[in-house]
Amino acid sequence: MKLDVDLEKRFGSFHWSAGFSVEGERVGVFGPSGSGKSTLMHMLAGLLKPDSGSIYLDGEPLFDVGRRVNLSPQKRRIGVVFQQAHLFPHLGVERNLLFGYNRLPKEERKVDPAALVPVLGLEPLMGRSVTTLSGGERQRVALGRTLLSSPRLILMDEPLTGLDAERKYQIIPYLKKVFAEFGIPLLFISHSLNEMRLMTEQVLELTQGKLSAQISADALALRRMGSTPDGFTNLMELRAPQVNDGLASCRWGEQEVILSGVNDPTAGMYALSSKDITLFKRHPEATSARNLFRCKVVRLFAAGRRTGVELDCQGQRLVSQVVADAARDLELVAGGDVVAVIKASAFRRLY
Amino acid sequence: MFEFSPSDWQAMLLSLQVALSATALSLPFGFFAAYLLVFTRLPGKALFDGIVNLPLVLPPVVVGYLLLLLLGNRGPLGGWLSAMGIQIIFTWKAAVIASMVVGFPLLVRSIRLGMESIDEKLIQAASTLGAPWYDTLMTVILPLSGRALLAGATLMFARSLGEFGATIIIAGNIPGVTQTIPLAIYDYTSTPGGDRMALGLCAVSVTLALAVLLFNEGVINRIRKRGER
Numbered sequence: 001m002k003l004d005v006d007l008e009k010r011f012g013s014f015h016w017s018a019g020f021s022v023e024g025e026r027v028g029v030f031g032p033s034g035s036g037k038s039t040l041m042h043m044l045a046g047l048l049k050p051d052s053g054s055i056y057l058d059g060e061p062l063f064d065v066g067r068r069v070n071l072s073p074q075k076r077r078i079g080v081v082f083q084q085a086h087l088f089p090h091l092g093v094e095r096n097l098l099f100g101y102n103r104l105p106k107e108e109r110k111v112d113p114a115a116l117v118p119v120l121g122l123e124p125l126m127g128r129s130v131t132t133l134s135g136g137e138r139q140r141v142a143l144g145r146t147l148l149s150s151p152r153l154i155l156m157d158e159p160l161t162g163l164d165a166e167r168k169y170q171i172i173p174y175l176k177k178v179f180a181e182f183g184i185p186l187l188f189i190s191h192s193l194n195e196m197r198l199m200t201e202q203v204l205e206l207t208q209g210k211l212s213a214q215i216s217a218d219a220l221a222l223r224r225m226g227s228t229p230d231g232f233t234n235l236m237e238l239r240a241p242q243v244n245d246g247l248a249s250c251r252w253g254e255q256e257v258i259l260s261g262v263n264d265p266t267a268g269m270y271a272l273s274s275k276d277i278t279l280f281k282r283h284p285e286a287t288s289a290r291n292l293f294r295c296k297v298v299r300l301f302a303a304g305r306r307t308g309v310e311l312d313c314q315g316q317r318l319v320s321q322v323v324a325d326a327a328r329d330l331e332l333v334a335g336g337d338v339v340a341v342i343k344a345s346a347f348r349r350l351y
Numbered sequence: 352m353f354e355f356s357p358s359d360w361q362a363m364l365l366s367l368q369v370a371l372s373a374t375a376l377s378l379p380f381g382f383f384a385a386y387l388l389v390f391t392r393l394p395g396k397a398l399f400d401g402i403v404n405l406p407l408v409l410p411p412v413v414v415g416y417l418l419l420l421l422l423g424n425r426g427p428l429g430g431w432l433s434a435m436g437i438q439i440i441f442t443w444k445a446a447v448i449a450s451m452v453v454g455f456p457l458l459v460r461s462i463r464l465g466m467e468s469i470d471e472k473l474i475q476a477a478s479t480l481g482a483p484w485y486d487t488l489m490t491v492i493l494p495l496s497g498r499a500l501l502a503g504a505t506l507m508f509a510r511s512l513g514e515f516g517a518t519i520i521i522a523g524n525i526p527g528v529t530q531t532i533p534l535a536i537y538d539y540t541s542t543p544g545g546d547r548m549a550l551g552l553c554a555v556s557v558t559l560a561l562a563v564l565l566f567n568e569g570v571i572n573r574i575r576k577r578g579e580r
Contacts, residue, residue, distance in 0.1 A: 045475075045479055046478075046479075047475050047478075047479070072478070072483075073475070073478040073479050074478050074479070074480075074481045074482060074483055076479075077481070078479065079479060079480070080475070080476065080479040082472055082475075082476065084472070086470065086472040086473055086475075086476045088473060088476075088477075088491060089473075089495070090491075090494045090495055099477070099480050099482070100480030100481050100482075103480065103481040103482055103486070104481060145480065146479075146480070149479075149480045149481055151479075
């Protein structure tokens, strides 16, 4: 997907004015509330008319003041998954799913309902009324409904915000699988850095209606590390879970990670905060922490009042943080050796 | 109890016939007018809103007189209709038209109430899923306005049963042809000794109106509950 946007929109004291050109299959739009994320989404979908400018999708104008083009939402073929599912309350799950599909000429139907239903785990919901569904179920039906309309691009506006933390991360593998399988480009709007990093390749950062950065989600998370109390979240894909002598462990690249508080470890995505990684200059002979990794310092960077430390742990990247004094005492320099110590209880399973 | 003469029964039947026809004929127009007022950005919408609501505040006699000017044999529409052999004035059709015009604002108001409770995002969702406006109108807005349509229709039906001022001007008061319950009551009250007969028809009027209003209230309560859910 290639999206070229250059738009202006004023309402009240808010002024949206930004232009960007972005190419990729999974693009994020990040910013705090009031930054203009939803305004952008509504203008792209044709639900809000910009004052001036243009929108081109894959070279085709959807909106262009100069050429007097303004396609209606139904002609743009841009799917929207809203923050709340907004399912049609008078239709059942099945007729909600097929709403867009039935209105599409046969030759333009790219997604087969029979193939989509199991991918989204919707089989048990068929035949039910949408008013009886839980938040996560509603959101999956809404996504299915949008996908089945075979859009050229899907806009997702904070689709995970209404869900509790556990369900939020459970739906992410579904999303990734679906977008990979059906090859539909995604513009993912969120104020959550973790969601951005799990869902997108590159991110447009908005601040008060202006584009403030166009970078990778990871780089954005690193840059914002100093201003968030939680530090940087290391996303670690752990494999091959096993239990030895009552201790759960997983493979992380070439290394073994010990996890506690997990009776039945599963492979998947885990989160580890940069605050939970302690650095030692030399290998401590004995420690209560179960995970000790020998690492090389890749680089040091300022993160607010702390120093961020990017580490290379035998091919795996880890980001830690230390206070300025500690950086001096540890004599941290790029290329130097260091031991990262992590408690077995510090890992949080995402999905 | 009350006794009813054959012409009273005729008046009751005619009232029902006129009210039912007026309501049924107005429903599609009322639905569309409410749609225009709620969901579109029509230029001159305030004026349109005013015109729709005008019969609510205008004296019905004025409405009747204006209709007479329009539909009379020398009127712009009436002349054309009579040339085609269609006679409106002083027939029961005129009573239907009078009821339609006078009851229309009530109908539109009720439907608007229901339409305004529909989440705008549902309409947006339908359009991003490829539904043109007329498709959304029929497959999303219409089914979700069902109860509001019913509420509006009952209110309009009740208003039509009571329509007097405009009807007497363009339909006249011809027993068996255009005489509805209110017109019959009017006749009785101006006839010596007609009080008892008038009272009988008044009782019918009150009973019908009350039944319709209770039904209407029930429907509106269910709409409110849906809005809260």
